[in-house]
Amino acid sequence: MNFYNIVRVSVVAALLGTSCLPAAAVSPPPARTSAVTNEDERLLALFRDDQRREQAIDPLGMLYRTGKSDPALLRQVFTDNPVRALNKSVKLSLSALKKIDRAKLSPERQISYDVFLYDKTEEAFWLRPDMLALTQVTPLDHFGGLHIQFPSLMAKGSAVSYDNVADYEDALAVDRAFPFVLDNAVVRFRQGLDSGVVTSRLTTANMIAQIDGLLAQPIEDSPFYSPVRDFPDTVPMSERTRLQKAYFAAIRDEIYPAYRRLRAFLNDEYLPAAREQVGILGMKGGPGLYRHLIEQQTTLPLEPEAIYQLGLSEVARIQREMDVVRKEMGYGEGDLRSFFDTMRSDPKFHPKTKEELANGFSAVGHRVDELVPLFFNHVPRTKLLIQPYPAYREKYEAGGSYNQGAPDGSRPGIFFYNTYDLPSRFLTGIDTLYLHEGAPGHHFQISLAQENTALPDFQRFGGNNAYVEGWALYAETLGYEMGFYKDPMQHWGTLDDEMLRAMRLVVDTGIHFKGWTRDQAIDYMLSNSGMGRSDATAEVERYIAWPGQALGYKIGALTIQRLRKKAETELGPKFDIRAFHDQVLMSGALPLPILEAKIDRWIASQKG
Incomplete structure (x- = not known):
């Protein structure tokens, strides 16, 4: 986040x-x-x-x-x-x-x-x-x-x-x-x-x-x-x-x-x-407020039921891919739900020490730095640090987050990772979490906007949830092209994280539109993914506190993926991934309809 x-x-x-x-x-x-x-x-x-x-x-x-x-x-x-x-x-x-x-x-x-x-x-x-x-x-x-x-x-x-x-x-x-x-x-x-x-x-x-x-x-x-x-x-x-x-x-x-x-x-x-x-439907004025929050967080006038159904569809699709990777990992017996329990309980999937997490994130960071020129024309001047959460915060935080650096690069950005309750953390999620919270996710998007003094300040520093989180989730998918997910362990990890974002569409609308309880939401997440109970609990309690925010990730990512596919299809051999990323990133965090209009104009200009 x-x-x-x-x-x-x-x-x-x-x-x-x-x-x-x-x-x-x-x-x-x-x-x-x-x-x-x-x-x-x-x-x-x-x-x-x-x-x-x-x-x-x-x-x-x-x-x-x-x-x-x-x-x-x-x-x-x-x-x-x-x-x-x-x-x-x-x-x-x-x-x-x-x-x-x-x-x-x-x-x-x-x-x-x-x-x-x-x-x-x-x-x-x-x-x-x-x-x-x-x-x-x-x-x-x-x-x-x-x-x-x-x-x-x-x-x-x-x-x-x-x-x-x-x-x-x-x-x-x-x-x-x-x-x-x-x-x-x-x-x-x-x-x-x-x-x-x-x-x-x-x-x-x-x-x-x-x-x-x-x-x-x-x-x-x-x-x-x-x-x-x-x-x-x-x-x-x-x-x-x-x-x-x-x-x-x-x-x-x-x-x-x-x-x-x-x-x-x-x-x-x-x-x-x-x-x-x-x-929020239990709050006075809550049902109407939730619809407004959906539009605020996604920049699109979406209906809660449509989001709920999209979430169910995405959960089913990702589970089919998970089942394939499960077998590649050597677990051909049983079903996906039993494998989730294996993932949660088998120590080999979990860090034994804080240093193991630190070393894993550091290694991914070095590999990303080497591959970035193949995908991006512009790289932030701002440095990126990798640190654990302070102890007083870690219990109530997600698995990772990003703190932006100074616009002039004098203060680095920080990718925070969570070491609370180590048995609930997963080694499988190291690659995808770094790509999302660090580079080329939040760190690239936020830093490149801040550093771009040709933009008005509200474009440098402002933005919306669907674009910011949508870009970070899209950045996770670049791990396929970068070669990170050839390892079935890390392939599982990115599918598990994508599953989290798909489940958010179901659970957020389930809680605030359909009246789900906290325990019902937690059980749904545990039944449909390999995440640990501590993470599932923190996620659900976050959605309770912040209605609609969790919807922006998947809605934004699907939009950017759709726009890329449109550009690839219409431009064919003229398509340049680095130029596409410039178009997405270099005007700041745009509302999704404005981003789509910009990409459409760029496609038309490239055809000419």
Whole structure:
């Protein structure tokens, strides 16, 4: 995953209760070329105006990309002031966009126009009072909540720079503003209690457990304290003790007490009133909201029943392929379901040590680096690190995820892998997980967009779930052409991961449209794949917390695969995989209808 699971949080996400990419910081306009028109300049000026307004209310987006933030702005997250300001900004932008003549724009700026119109129309929709009433009153969840993401963001080695005394002072001021965010979240949750719009008991209990885990850490082991456990040489010895005392006091007297207040509220007031039914259809206004979330997460107006049936079809297709690979692995007796049990129980399919996982991912990374020139014209400048999740996060995380690096390449991207409950992890999934979360998956797509300063910032840093996760799942399929899946073990692993994405279509709609229970969803995943119970449980609880998000993977990947097949069929020997990947990647994360229109234009141009 992004969020982008990578979970990337912006003020829009915080305000609206949705997971989306950070709004862009202001940067210089794209370089002028001979193709730039006067209408292009007007459009770019509109983009800059929109960015300035949204940056003024986006402390989290600023923090992700610059490592700095305004504590006063951060204190307003989950309050009405930035909601009103954002609503006003969106209306101004849509009004100004109507005055731009799209036909007079250069081809690349026409794409920018289309994406901007799509984005602003989406923002306007989710800022409607009826939508806010259903979203902003559930400000946190156990999968993407700021209560668990913010400590990681402020930890040393993440987005914030700790290069000198001033950096430490600035970060401490941001840390000290965070308790206000947690208190504001309680206010939002109480509004939901009053209106009857509440999250599930399961999600609430998981949040409580996460807070317990964080508070159980001695202050010196807290991610908030990590910046002062060791210092760069640029911080004088005379300042280090003072900074350590200041960080310790802020955690002890402000941050941890705020977490305790949040925990007490969730446990004593909210949990008894939270809904028993895990699916969003059990929430007031939930069924209608789910349809809107499907379109938000897939960029397509799909019906839940159609998605459910597509999922069943994909599950059946992948199982047929699995049965072939099972026999290639030497397990000709029995059936597929019994082989799933073998996969879960036989130690040879599971890592014995954390180092075994680390070495496996490192080896795949080296092989991918060697093969990349055959498939891509452009490679990110940003480096990619491979690391295990921090211990306080691993229990509630998926098998892997990606954290984006800095746009200028000064901070690397990180592929995180999970070492919690090693017997539940699989050696068979090493290749495909790296291709998805690392290269050429999330790391290529996110880094190439960020590094492309010819794009407006909302294309560099923005995006949608179906494209981002669809690309990463498509990247897994490149493992066939790269030769990774000639090994039946790794072939099984990629089919197992593809099965996960197919099952998501069934399970997400099962939970939120058909009324499945948590245990029913877990049992379905265990019956139709070889995944371990820990992974299945974490996956299902993620879908419960984040309705619709899991649909984007398969919908996006199938779209990109279909577009590639169309290009291969129509272009024949003129088709160049590297040029196709340029077309998919080099305009940023496009809504799927806009991506398809771009590919169609490219195919037509190549024919000529």
